[in-house]
Amino acid sequence: MDLVCSTDNNYVQHCCCMLVSFFENNKEGRHSVHVLSEGLEPNLLNQIKDIVTSYDGCFFYYMVDSNCLKCCPIKATDHLSIATYYRLLIADLLPHEIKRVLYLDCDIVVDVPLKELWNTSLTEYALAAVEELGSSAPDVYERLGYDAKYGYFNAGVLLVNLEYWREKGLTELFFRYMSLHSDKLKAHDQDILNALLYDKCLHVSPKWNVEEAFYHYYMIKKWRKRDRHEMISVLFQPFILHYSWKPKPWEKLCRHPFRLKYFKYLNKTAIFADKKLSFAERLLAHYDKWYLKMLIRLGVKGHRFYKLE
Structure with a gap:
C-alpha cells in the first residue's frame, strides 16, 4: 500500500x-x-x-x-x-x-x-x-x-x-x-x-472512518432509525477511529469513549512510550466506553459524550 x-x-x-x-x-x-x-x-x-x-x-x-x-x-x-x-x-x-x-x-x-x-x-x-x-x-x-x-x-x-x-x-x-x-x-x-x-x-x-460526531446523541438517533445493526457494529468495533474534533485524546478534557486506542498505539513507539494516562484516567476511560455501549444498546441518553448535541 x-x-x-x-x-x-x-x-x-x-x-x-x-x-x-x-x-x-x-x-x-x-x-x-x-x-x-x-x-x-x-x-x-x-x-x-x-x-x-x-x-x-x-x-x-x-x-x-x-x-x-x-x-x-x-x-x-x-x-x-x-x-x-x-x-x-x-x-x-x-x-x-x-x-x-x-x-x-x-x-x-x-x-x-x-x-x-x-x-x-x-x-x-x-x-x-x-x-x-x-x-x-x-x-x-x-x-x-x-x-x-x-x-x-x-x-x-x-x-x-x-x-x-x-x-x-x-x-x-x-x-x-x-x-x-x-x-x-x-x-x-x-x-x-x-x-x-x-x-x-x-x-x-x-x-x-468513524468520526467523533458519530458518537453524539443526535447522530446515533438518526442512525438507529436507518440501520441499528450497522450503527452498533461500527460504533462498538470501529475499523478506523477519527478523533475529528476537540478535545483530542491527548488533551485533558477528552471524554471520547475510545480514547485509550490512541495511547495503545502511541505507547508502542519508543520515543513516546512515556506519555501515559494516569490510573484514574484509564479507569474513567474504561468506564466511559462500557457505559456508552450500554446506553446505546438501550437507546437511552445519559453519557456526557452521548449528550452532546
Whole structure:
C-alpha cells in the first residue's frame, strides 16, 4: 500500500501514532509512506522515518512549496493548520507510476488490516470516502451548490484514484475553485473536494472512518432509525477511529469513549512510550466506553459524550 499523510512540527507525535497503528495491523507486504510537509525539524522528521523503517516500510518525504498555499483560507480561530490543504497536491507531488494512494489524517488510529479498503474498485470514481451521515454543516449543499442526494464525505480517510486526478487536471481545478469561491469554504479543502467531486466519490462503509460526531446523541438517533445493526457494529468495533474534533485524546478534557486506542498505539513507539494516562484516567476511560455501549444498546441518553448535541 501507498499511504499519504500531511503534518507539521506540532503534529509529529500524532502522525507517529497513526503510522504505528497502521503498521501494527498491516504486517503483510511492504508498505510505502509518503509524508507531505512545508518543512519539518530534522529530529522530528527522523522520528517519523525511524518508525516507518522499523516496520521495514519505505519512507518518502515531500516538501510543499508554501507559495502554492498563500491563497488557502485559514482563520486564527480554526482548529486546523494550513497542512490540511496539502492533500490537494497529492497528484502533482507523488511519482506518476503511483496509481492510487490511501490518505489518512494524523488524528486517526487504524485498528484492523486495510486490505479490503485498499482493494476497493475505483473505476469511474475519483476517490472513495465515508459520508458524514448528516453531521456536516446544515447549509453545505446550498453553499457548495449540489444536490443533497449525493451526500457530503469526510476527507480524513480517502482512497484516491491518482490516475483520475491527473487525467482530469484536478489540482488546477481545486485551486481555481478556491480562488473563485473562498467565501463559500467553511471546511477548507474538504469543501473543495466535495464541491468538485460529489458525484465522483464512492461512499464506503462508515467503519472506515468513524468520526467523533458519530458518537453524539443526535447522530446515533438518526442512525438507529436507518440501520441499528450497522450503527452498533461500527460504533462498538470501529475499523478506523477519527478523533475529528476537540478535545483530542491527548488533551485533558477528552471524554471520547475510545480514547485509550490512541495511547495503545502511541505507547508502542519508543520515543513516546512515556506519555501515559494516569490510573484514574484509564479507569474513567474504561468506564466511559462500557457505559456508552450500554446506553446505546438501550437507546437511552445519559453519557456526557452521548449528550452532546
